[in-house]
Amino acid sequence: MRSIRIIAHRELSQYFTSPIAYLVAFAILMLTGWQFNVDLAQRAGSLPPDGTAVLSAFGFFTVFFAPLLTMRLLAEESREGTLELMLTMPVRDGDIVVGKFLGAWFYYTLILCLTLVYQAIWLAITTARAYQLRPELDIGPVISAYIGIWLFGGAALAVGLLFSAITENQVVSGFLGMSALFILWLGDFAGQVIQNRTVAEAVRQLSLQAHYSTSFLIGVIRFEDVVFFIGLIVGTLFITTRLVESRRWR
Amino acid sequence: MIEVQNLTKCYGRFVALDEVSFSARQGEIVGFLGPNGAGKTTTMRILTGYMPPTEGTARVAGCDIFEDSLEMRRHVGYLPETVRLYRDMTVQGYLRFVAQLRSVDRSSERVAEVLELVGMTDRARSLIRNLSKGMQQRVGLAQAIVHNPEVLILDEPTIGLDPHQVQDLRLLIRDLGQTHTVMLSTHILSEAEQICDRVIILDRGRIVAEDTPDQLRENLNRGGRLFLRVGEHAAPQEVLRVVQAVPGVEKVEAHREGYMVSVRGSIDVRPALAAAVVGHSLELLELRPWATTLEEIFLDLTTRLGQEPGRRRGRSHA
Numbered sequence: 001m002r003s004i005r006i007i008a009h010r011e012l013s014q015y016f017t018s019p020i021a022y023l024v025a026f027a028i029l030m031l032t033g034w035q036f037n038v039d040l041a042q043r044a045g046s047l048p049p050d051g052t053a054v055l056s057a058f059g060f061f062t063v064f065f066a067p068l069l070t071m072r073l074l075a076e077e078s079r080e081g082t083l084e085l086m087l088t089m090p091v092r093d094g095d096i097v098v099g100k101f102l103g104a105w106f107y108y109t110l111i112l113c114l115t116l117v118y119q120a121i122w123l124a125i126t127t128a129r130a131y132q133l134r135p136e137l138d139i140g141p142v143i144s145a146y147i148g149i150w151l152f153g154g155a156a157l158a159v160g161l162l163f164s165a166i167t168e169n170q171v172v173s174g175f176l177g178m179s180a181l182f183i184l185w186l187g188d189f190a191g192q193v194i195q196n197r198t199v200a201e202a203v204r205q206l207s208l209q210a211h212y213s214t215s216f217l218i219g220v221i222r223f224e225d226v227v228f229f230i231g232l233i234v235g236t237l238f239i240t241t242r243l244v245e246s247r248r249w250r
Numbered sequence: 251m252i253e254v255q256n257l258t259k260c261y262g263r264f265v266a267l268d269e270v271s272f273s274a275r276q277g278e279i280v281g282f283l284g285p286n287g288a289g290k291t292t293t294m295r296i297l298t299g300y301m302p303p304t305e306g307t308a309r310v311a312g313c314d315i316f317e318d319s320l321e322m323r324r325h326v327g328y329l330p331e332t333v334r335l336y337r338d339m340t341v342q343g344y345l346r347f348v349a350q351l352r353s354v355d356r357s358s359e360r361v362a363e364v365l366e367l368v369g370m371t372d373r374a375r376s377l378i379r380n381l382s383k384g385m386q387q388r389v390g391l392a393q394a395i396v397h398n399p400e401v402l403i404l405d406e407p408t409i410g411l412d413p414h415q416v417q418d419l420r421l422l423i424r425d426l427g428q429t430h431t432v433m434l435s436t437h438i439l440s441e442a443e444q445i446c447d448r449v450i451i452l453d454r455g456r457i458v459a460e461d462t463p464d465q466l467r468e469n470l471n472r473g474g475r476l477f478l479r480v481g482e483h484a485a486p487q488e489v490l491r492v493v494q495a496v497p498g499v500e501k502v503e504a505h506r507e508g509y510m511v512s513v514r515g516s517i518d519v520r521p522a523l524a525a526a527v528v529g530h531s532l533e534l535l536e537l538r539p540w541a542t543t544l545e546e547i548f549l550d551l552t553t554r555l556g557q558e559p560g561r562r563r564g565r566s567h568a
């Protein structure tokens with residue numbers, strides 16, 4: 001546990017010295033800010049406020065930005081050769097992987113927390129006496145959507161980390177991670193093109209969107225969705241650990 | 251401290267290490283010598299827990315390298331061949347990170363101590379990417395000793411350093427060697443001669459010699475051979491004739507820039523030989539026992555083996 005914490009802490013502080021991490025935070029905030037602005041203008045007091053619109057967009061952006069946060073974690077270490085010293089430290093291989101993952105997840109959580117500013121704006125608008133909106137901001141779905149996007153982000157980062165362990169090249173790692181997540185995201189649309197209903201449903205159940213957009217985002221916290229994301233995290237971290245371990249046997 | 255038994259490592263079908271056994275006591279500096287690809291780095295990587303051996307066992311600081319890998323790694327400090335550190339961290343930040351991972355008590359004080367020891371106190375706040383190769387090497391050494399390990403494994407520690415730094419580092423290693431078990435690899439032979447208590451010569455995955463530098467030299471001297479060098483203008487036939495005539499000389503032949511003189515029995519022919527050479531005004535430049543330097547022993551051992559293909563890895567099944 002101790003070594004996981006130390007490694008996670010190092011990775012987290014690395015994000016604050018790396019330009020890519022700032023760029024990712026900047027891009028996500030700019031895109032969600034634009035999304036929020038459009039939403040705000042459209043509703044303009046005539047429609048009930050919806051705090052989850054921003055998070056719906058955030059989910060889609062995560063597909064592209066999560067691999068940018070994780071692509072260097074293991075790829076850079078093996079290219080630079082720093083992994084050799086790391087693997088001779090009195091630390092389990094799994095601790096290295098989990099530590100790096102938690103560092104990335106924590107940074108993702110920080111970016112996610114920055115979007116709370118949009119909810120604060122909604123609250124300020126809807127509770128201001130002059131612009132009383134009816135109904136007020138429904139806080140329930142907002143909370144469930146935050147829980148959902150947080151788990152979704154964790155799963156996306158875990159998948160990204162897996163591809164960082166596969167290659168020494170950061171660009172390849174990032175690209176593969178994005179492709180994999182994009183396919184997982186689009187699995188939701190499979191139902192529209194696959195004739196066989198059982199197969200279509202099975203594919204849909206494997207997609208990221210099916211466990212986020214149609215549940216957490218509309219205020220439903222289902223056990224199966226929580227299990228899906230946590231299972232995805234644990235499963236991919238396990239495979240990643242095996243990939244790191246396999247370096248020793250080459 | 252280090253006990254290695256029948257260590258074998260194959261990369262695919264290539265046998266990098268072939269049933270190597272040796273041991274090292276506490277407070278001993280053992281030098282690993284050998285040409286490129288002899289298996290030095292492979293051995294060190296196995297002993298640091300970076301990778302497991304294909305066959306054989308080893309115990310480091312009382313722990314089995316495979317069964318108790320984690321515990322063993324606590325007692326070992328490792329400086330890899332090419333020191334690769336996290337370039338975006340400061341020297342201090344990096345050493346604190348390593349100290350914490352290695353559960354060093356009062357880590358910031360220990361880091362300051364180690365920085366002092368390697369002479370990097372004034373660069374503690376520099377980013378590692380901005381340091382010269384030699385300084386990075388010193389930071390690498392600092393991370394290897396930060397937890398005060400019982401066993402120190404250094405893979406070519408002086409490579410890429412300037413002569414001053416090399417001298418400093420050798421002194422530092424000698425100091426450390428008094429309390430720690432140090433294993434270092436090198437292909438600079440004078441280095442092994444200067445700092446090692448014992449030398450192990452590896453060639454193509456096998457140990458070809460193992461002894462103290464002095465003893466190694468002694469053993470190869472038993473044949474009684476002298477190396478002679480004379481002025482350039484001397485005709486080789488003349489030299490051969492003069493030397494051959496000295497009583498006690500068995501054989502003389504041209505060897506590299508000089509002549510190799512084989513001596514019969516245990517007679518010291520040097521005074522007579524020197525007198526004969528000078529008497530014939532041949533300009534005596536050099537006269538010494540052959541194989542005074544490890545370099546010559548090393549060349550002897552590794553080339554002799556190369557000429558006997560039969561001794562090369564008899565393990566066809568591997």
